[in-house]
Amino acid sequence: MRQPADRIRNVALVGHRGTGKTSLHEALLFEAGVVKRLGSVPDGSTVSDSGADEQARQMSISTTLSSLHWQERKVNLLDTPGEPSFVADALGALRVCEAAVFVVNAVMGVEVATARLWQRAAELDIARMLFVNMLDRERADFYRTLEQLKQAFGPHVVATEIPIGSEHELEGVIDLVDMTAFRQDSTDRGSEGSPIGQRGGWSEIAIPEEYEERANEYREKLMDEVSEVSDALMERYLEGEEIAHAEIVDALKEGTNHGKIFPVVCGVATRNLGTTRLLDAIVEDLPSPVKHGGLRIGEVELLADPDAELYAYVFKTRADPFAGRINLLRVYQGTLSADSHVLNARAHAKERIGQLIVSAGGETGNLDELGPGDIGAVAKLKETRAGDWLTERETHHTIEMPALKLPAPVMAFAVEPASRGDEEKVFVALRRLQEEDPTIDLHRDPQTGEQIVAGLSQVHVEVIVDRLRDRFGVEVALKPPRVPYQETIRATAKAHGRHKKQSGGRGQFGDCQIEIEPLRAGMGFEFVDQIKGGVIPSSFIPAVEKGVREAMSTGVLAGYPVKDVRVRLYDGSYHSVDSSEIAFKLAGAQAMREALRAADPVLLEPIMLVTLSVPEECVGEVIGDLNSRRGRPQGMEPAGGMTEIKAEAPMAEMLSYAPDLRSITGGQGDYTLEFLRYEEVPAQLAQKVVQGAASEHAPTHA
Numbered sequence: 001m002r003q004p005a006d007r008i009r010n011v012a013l014v015g016h017r018g019t020g021k022t023s024l025h026e027a028l029l030f031e032a033g034v035v036k037r038l039g040s041v042p043d044g045s046t047v048s049d050s051g052a053d054e055q056a057r058q059m060s061i062s063t064t065l066s067s068l069h070w071q072e073r074k075v076n077l078l079d080t081p082g083e084p085s086f087v088a089d090a091l092g093a094l095r096v097c098e099a100a101v102f103v104v105n106a107v108m109g110v111e112v113a114t115a116r117l118w119q120r121a122a123e124l125d126i127a128r129m130l131f132v133n134m135l136d137r138e139r140a141d142f143y144r145t146l147e148q149l150k151q152a153f154g155p156h157v158v159a160t161e162i163p164i165g166s167e168h169e170l171e172g173v174i175d176l177v178d179m180t181a182f183r184q185d186s187t188d189r190g191s192e193g194s195p196i197g198q199r200g201g202w203s204e205i206a207i208p209e210e211y212e213e214r215a216n217e218y219r220e221k222l223m224d225e226v227s228e229v230s231d232a233l234m235e236r237y238l239e240g241e242e243i244a245h246a247e248i249v250d251a252l253k254e255g256t257n258h259g260k261i262f263p264v265v266c267g268v269a270t271r272n273l274g275t276t277r278l279l280d281a282i283v284e285d286l287p288s289p290v291k292h293g294g295l296r297i298g299e300v301e302l303l304a305d306p307d308a309e310l311y312a313y314v315f316k317t318r319a320d321p322f323a324g325r326i327n328l329l330r331v332y333q334g335t336l337s338a339d340s341h342v343l344n345a346r347a348h349a350k351e352r353i354g355q356l357i358v359s360a361g362g363e364t365g366n367l368d369e370l371g372p373g374d375i376g377a378v379a380k381l382k383e384t385r386a387g388d389w390l391t392e393r394e395t396h397h398t399i400e401m402p403a404l405k406l407p408a409p410v411m412a413f414a415v416e417p418a419s420r421g422d423e424e425k426v427f428v429a430l431r432r433l434q435e436e437d438p439t440i441d442l443h444r445d446p447q448t449g450e451q452i453v454a455g456l457s458q459v460h461v462e463v464i465v466d467r468l469r470d471r472f473g474v475e476v477a478l479k480p481p482r483v484p485y486q487e488t489i490r491a492t493a494k495a496h497g498r499h500k501k502q503s504g505g506r507g508q509f510g511d512c513q514i515e516i517e518p519l520r521a522g523m524g525f526e527f528v529d530q531i532k533g534g535v536i537p538s539s540f541i542p543a544v545e546k547g548v549r550e551a552m553s554t555g556v557l558a559g560y561p562v563k564d565v566r567v568r569l570y571d572g573s574y575h576s577v578d579s580s581e582i583a584f585k586l587a588g589a590q591a592m593r594e595a596l597r598a599a600d601p602v603l604l605e606p607i608m609l610v611t612l613s614v615p616e617e618c619v620g621e622v623i624g625d626l627n628s629r630r631g632r633p634q635g636m637e638p639a640g641g642m643t644e645i646k647a648e649a650p651m652a653e654m655l656s657y658a659p660d661l662r663s664i665t666g667g668q669g670d671y672t673l674e675f676l677r678y679e680e681v682p683a684q685l686a687q688k689v690v691q692g693a694a695s696e697h698a699p700t701h702a
Contacts, residue, residue, distance in 0.1 A: 002335065003074045005304035005373035006290040009282055010076045010330070012093040014121070015103035016111035017082035020133040022048050022060055023269035024103055024278075025079040031199055031275045032068035032075075034360050038272060048079040061463055062436075063089040063316060065328055065375060067360050073283040076375040082113055084407075084670060085460035088439045091120055091404050092315045092386065096330040096375065099127040099256075099286040101278070106132050106140035106266075109148040112615075112642075112668040118153055127256045127286050131278060132266040135163050136170045142266055153262060158225045159218050160252070160263040160285075161277060164211060173266060173274050174207055176219045177248060181207045184273050202276060223248075229255040249284060257287040289373030295332055297399050302332040304372035310334030310342065310392045312370075313401065317386040319432035319471065326357075326379045329390065336370045336390070344381075345389040345399055351381045385435045408672040409441040411461055411658045412454035414482070418475035427451070429472035433464060440464060447484045447561060456670075457658050483652045485689060486604040486678055487555030487562045492517040493598035497547075497591025499583045510583030512536060512544050512572035516595045519564040521677065525552065526566040536572040536584070543581040544569055547588025556596045557603055557686075558693035563678075567592070603686040604678040606651040612661070613642045614669040621664050629653035642668075648676060 013021045026046045030038045039045035044055035048064035060081040068075050078097065080090035094100060100121050102114060121128055132145050142163050149157045164181060165171040172183035185201045207215050227237035229251040237243060255261030265281055267274015294303040302311050316328040329336075336342070338356045343349070356367040357377040370376045384390065389399050417426045430453060434440045441454040455461040461478065468474050494515045501508040519526060527545045536544070545567075552562040572587075610631065614622050616638075622645065623633050631649035638644075654673060661669045681689060 002306065002367075002369050002371040003374055005306070005371060006288045007073050008076065008288055008373045009073055009099065009286055010078075010097040010289065010373070010375060011282055011286060012078045012080055012090070012097045012100045013103060014080050014090055014094065014100050014114075014117045015082050016105070016108075016113040017059060017084075019082060019103040019105045019108075019111070019114070020269045021079055021082060021103045022046050024101075024131065024133060024275070025064070025066065025077055027269045027272045027275040028075075028077060028279060029066055029068055029360075031272060031279060032070050033199065034066070034068045040270065057459075057463075059083055061086050061089075062318065063093045063328075065359055065377070067358055067375075070279045071283045074374070075279070075282060078375075083459070084113055084116075085439075085455065085457040085463075086437070087113075087117075087456070088404070088406055088437055089316065090117060091406070094121055094124055094126065095401070095404070096313065096315045097126060098289055098292040099129065099282075101282070102128060102130045103269075104130055104132050104145060104149065106135045106142060106145050107137050109145050110152040115152055122259065125258060127292070128259065128262050129256065129281060129286060130157065130262060130264045131274075132264060133269055135166065135266055136168055136268045136271065136273075138167055140167055142166070146264060149262075149264065156225060156255075156260060157262045157264060158222050159266075160222060160281065161265045161274070162211075162215065162218050163266050164208060170268065170273065172202065172205075173277055174211060174215050175277065176215065176222050177252065178245070179207065179215065179219060181205045181211070182277065184271070199272070201272070225261050226251045226255065229260060253285050253287070253291075256285050257291060297401065299397055300399055305333060306335045306371045308333045308372075310336060310390070311399070312336050312342070312390040314384055314386055314388045314390065317384075317435045319436045320379075324380050325385065325432075325435070326377055327381055327384055327386070328375065328377050330375045331370045331372050333372050334392065335372070336376075338366065338368050342390040343393055344383050345391050345395070347383040347388070348394070349383045351384055351390065353378055354380060386438070404438075406439050407456055407670065408674075409439055409454035409456055409460075410654075410671060410673050411457055412441070412452050412481050412655070413461055413478040414445075414448075414450040414480070415453045416451070416477045416479070418477055422474055423451075425472070426468065426474050426476055429468050429474055430464075432472070433467055445481065445484060448482045450481055452481050453478075457662070480655050483655070484606060485558065485560040485681070487557050487560050487596075487601055488564045488604055489516065489518050489562075489596065489599035489601055491598075491600040493595045495591045495595035495598065497587040497589070497594065499586040499590065501583075502578075507575075507578040508580060508583040508586075509575040509578040510540070510543075510572075510580070510585070510587035511574065512584065512587050512591055513570060514544075514548070514588075514591045514595055515568045515570060516592070516599055517566050517568075518599075519566050521564055523564055525549070525563065528566065528568045530568050530570040531572070536569070536574055537579075540574065540579065540581060540584040541569065543584040544572075544588035547585035547590075548592045550585070551589040551592035551596070555601065556593060557601050558690045560603070560693075562596065562601075563604070567595075603681040603689055605681045607648055607676045607679050608651050608654060609674045609676045610645075610647045610649050610654065610671055611674070612645040612647070612669060612671040614645065614661075614665050616643050618665045618669065619643050619645065622661070622669065623647075625660065625664060629657070650679075650681075651675075 026039050029035045054061050064079045066077050078093040080093045161173045174181045182202045227234045289304045294301045311333045312329045312331045314327045314329045318326040340353045358365050496513050499510045555562045631647045634646040636645045
């Protein structure tokens, strides 16, 4: 049955890795009666971290969609990864939701991924609520965390609940809107001794006397924020008039919708404490697709109208070796029906919608239709992948979501199949995984010929390798990619190339003289024909150039391509019978190799622009480390609570940088690399590269 759009809540659970998003997702499903037992992350028994790689690492890698019903509303929950390596999934989920619940660790407070995702949510103008989790941990402090949240995200962060008790003595919460308290009745113990909260295991009680003063203090702070939503409400509040409960609830919802208020609730997900109150807050305070308003894409405004023309957006693709692509999509306008045909607006191809899939607690079911504002999944679409729009028919206008600003992959490896002959199988599987995760970079290095796979971190690439094995049955080996060095010259030189071969019958003869000189960096290659008097017929001159170019593809120092050279062909001779194109090509190559050896050849290395974002207290150590890598800092400036550093550094020194930066910054720093130019390698290092290349190409003897 289609759910009316005003009774839908689309909510992404986001935050830093380890804040308990998956445990909260589990607790919300349990409290809503979707699952019968409260699973745990350490046991590998949660609904969302169901993949073998997620259970092994005890962290979310992919977004999981689950639906539940609460107070006659349908809630689509998207549990997203907090590990920055898998940020594409979190950003994709934020894009299709009207609201996000930011999960915060009450011990650690505001962590770097939380701050970055908050900024993205602000850009998308979605409603934000915060859940302070893990309040039963040692050193957990709700009020310290609340102050950190205010400092990080502004004064409109306001508590709508406060805890009763602290750390292991945490008992319940006080609702500052209704000014009532809720105490958790009891907890059962699981097989490992971990507390498992009972469904609905709480009682409404009067606010304990020792908490009355604090509750009144924070209620007043809440009312200050709520009253700012409208001038009329503010005027009445300042004049001391009583504000009706319904007005407070309406103003809170209005303020939350577009970021005038950011409510803070609290609890302990693993004990199912505070989750009932959170579900209430989700349906009461967070906006529906109707309340939040339509989506404008270019000249098109999409409204949550079930009878309008269909527009559905695919925000995630999962590569399944058996079911093919599984696409998660959000219907923005119109109604998507099972067993129907739609048009892929990008590919201009018809797709057949078979079954519409909904997920609830690890169980999948089928729907006849998805209405506007709803989220579901479709399998076995041939052309469709993440980022595509599905419509009823061709439209005269282009509809395209703005591209997500994704971090650039910086951890690159050369990938080789463990079994010979599996190259194509590996490449196809990697392409499928790239559809699922757009932060994976996959390319063949034209110079080294290596297949390169790059991710955002070491763990990111390890997960790619695991998925190749587990999903597609292919084993690969990783090795650091070779640096694409180049060679050039620093002097002018002349050389004479002659190819002469006589072995009975027609011989081979080609003879040329060339002069080479260096060009300015970046000018590439220039061939100048200065032959006069026909000493080399014009029909053979392109063959000389071809031989020169071939010689430049493997330089004389270490076999790397040569660049930024001008070659002048100024003299030569030919034989009317024995000369041929192949002879002049071989003569040109011989002359070029000889000239390169005489022209002071040097080795060049790629220099990268490194843009880092690091905590202020780590700046000195980061710059010291960059200096040790032959890096040259170019400047720094504050950026959103972090410091942005720009530096230039050789690619060879940055291949293993990611784990070192993570270690220096406690996991809070990140960086991007961008190619700038080639520069000469210092002599002592160039010698090592040349020796390494010589040993690599040396013949091996049994």
